[in-house]
Amino acid sequence: MDLGDVASAKKKRVVVIGGGIAGAVAAKNLQDHADVFLIDQKEYFEITWASLRARVEPAFAKRSIVNHVEYLPNAHVITTPAVDVTPNEVLTAEGRLIAYDYLVIATGHVEDGPSTKDDKLSYYQEEHSKIRSANSILIVGGGPTGVELAAEIAVDFPGKKVTLVHRGSRLLEFIGEKASRKALDWLVSKNVEVVLGQSVDLNGVVDGVYHTSAGETIKADCHFLCTGIPIASSWLRNTLFSESLDAKGRLMVDLNLRVKGHKNVFAIGDITDIPELKQGYLAEQHAFVAAKNVGLLISGGNENRMEKYKAASGVLAIVSLGRKDAVAQFYCVTIVGRVPGLIKSGDLFVGKTRKLIGLSSDI
Numbered sequence: 318m319d320l321g322d323v324a325s326a327k328k329k330r331v332v333v334i335g336g337g338i339a340g341a342v343a344a345k346n347l348q349d350h351a352d353v354f355l356i357d358q359k360e361y362f363e364i365t366w367a368s369l370r371a372r373v374e375p376a377f378a379k380r381s382i383v384n385h386v387e388y389l390p391n392a393h394v395i396t397t398p399a400v401d402v403t404p405n406e407v408l409t410a411e412g413r414l415i416a417y418d419y420l421v422i423a424t425g426h427v428e429d430g431p432s433t434k435d436d437k438l439s440y441y442q443e444e445h446s447k448i449r450s451a452n453s454i455l456i457v458g459g460g461p462t463g464v465e466l467a468a469e470i471a472v473d474f475p476g477k478k479v480t481l482v483h484r485g486s487r488l489l490e491f492i493g494e495k496a497s498r499k500a501l502d503w504l505v506s507k508n509v510e511v512v513l514g515q516s517v518d519l520n521g522v523v524d525g526v527y528h529t530s531a532g533e534t535i536k537a538d539c540h541f542l543c544t545g546i547p548i549a550s551s552w553l554r555n556t557l558f559s560e561s562l563d564a565k566g567r568l569m570v571d572l573n574l575r576v577k578g579h580k581n582v583f584a585i586g587d588i589t590d591i592p593e594l595k596q597g598y599l600a601e602q603h604a605f606v607a608a609k610n611v612g613l614l615i616s617g618g619n620e621n622r623m624e625k626y627k628a629a630s631g632v633l634a635i636v637s638l639g640r641k642d643a644v645a646q647f648y649c650v651t652i653v654g655r656v657p658g659l660i661k662s663g664d665l666f667v668g669k670t671r672k673l674i675g676l677s678s679d680i
């Protein structure tokens with residue numbers, strides 16, 4: 318055993334599962350204080366809220382996709398899905414058992430894209446070609462993803478016919494009605510056709526003709542599916558955490574962000590049942606709290622002194638509308654246009670997020 322092994326043998330082992338913003342920030346903050354393993358099914362962290370810009374400008378993704386090893390020089394990165402957990406080990410899809418003293422679960426939403434950075438960059442290139450070569454584009458889903466993608470295309474490719482179909486009665490149902498109306502007006506002003514209260518049958522498409530639930534037809538050269546993505550917790554259903562999942566499949570946590578009933582297991586980010594909007598900036602806060610609490614337990618501190626997480630009250634959200642505009646809800650105030658756009662839409666918080674994980678804002 319060399320000295321490095323002796324040092325790491327003395328350190329407590331922390332396994333973080335999931336390398337989105339929550340897991341990335343937690344692993345980053347713990348890597349110098351414990352023997353940290355990050356298990357993620359892909360080799361990179363992606364700033365998800367920049368992913369729609371990457372479809373209209375593929376080079377944008379070179380900064381918003383970062384290999385985990387770049388910001389985790391002192392941790393071990395394992396690229397494979399976690400498939401099972403016991404009270405002291407995680408089992409990976411390739412059959413490896415990783416022991417832990419403390420576990421942080423941060424698997425957020427289901428991810429089925431490429432597992433390498435190069436493949437993800439190629440994927441955005443293909444998505445970009447799909448947009449470029451189409452004259453008419455159908456976007457299915459009017460949540461933040463559908464609205465932001467429609468806006469990106471409308472701004473960068475104003476000559477294309479964009480139609481957005483949403484099953485609900487208003488866009489952006491996760492925030493207030495005023496924001497929905499302002500987003501709708503903005504899209505219509507950019508010649509996006511918005512169809513509300515209808516769904517699209519994606520199985521019966523012939524020669525670019527799509528049928529809606531109201532019997533209408535829409536002609537489009539291609540479509541993008543922007544409907545909600547499920548929580549990535551199905552892999553936990555047959556584990557010791559089966560009782561810790563709520564009816565929506567989210568992990569129930571206490572105020573210290575420990576999974577209820579498990580003293581050495583924390584959960585953070587979108588997978589938790591914390592009663593607040595699912596937002597990346599909140600997932601970052603969860604990660605700081607969990608990292609502090611794991612650090613305290615590792616150093617033998619009194620668990621009564623662990624930090625408590627206070628769920629965000631009210632709505633604080635910005636939905637970008639192309640490169641300069643946005644619609645924002647700051648609690649009771651809703652604004653649209655350049656002012657909220659200045660906060661988010663130029664860089665989409667990419668530089669800020671890169672700095673958060675210890676990288677320069679540029680490459």
Ligand SMILES: Cc1cc2nc3c(=O)[nH]c(=O)nc-3n(C[C@H](O)[C@H](O)[C@H](O)COP(=O)(O)OP(=O)(O)OC[C@H]3O[C@@H](n4cnc5c(N)ncnc54)[C@H](O)[C@@H]3O)c2cc1C
Binds near residue numbers: 397427552
């Ligand atoms: C269009 C859009 C715009 C947004 N804009 C903003 C914004 O402006 N500001 C903001 O704060 N938030 C924004 N959000 C929300 C934000 O993206 C999420 O809240 C945030 O990504 C949640 O992070 P997470 O780490 O919990 O989960 P995720 O980002 O979903 O990451 C989960 C990770 O776990 C991995 N994983 C899953 N299952 C397994 C498994 N079994 N084993 C190993 N790894 C696994 C995945 O590969 C992934 O890396 C936006 C979201 C969207 C869709």
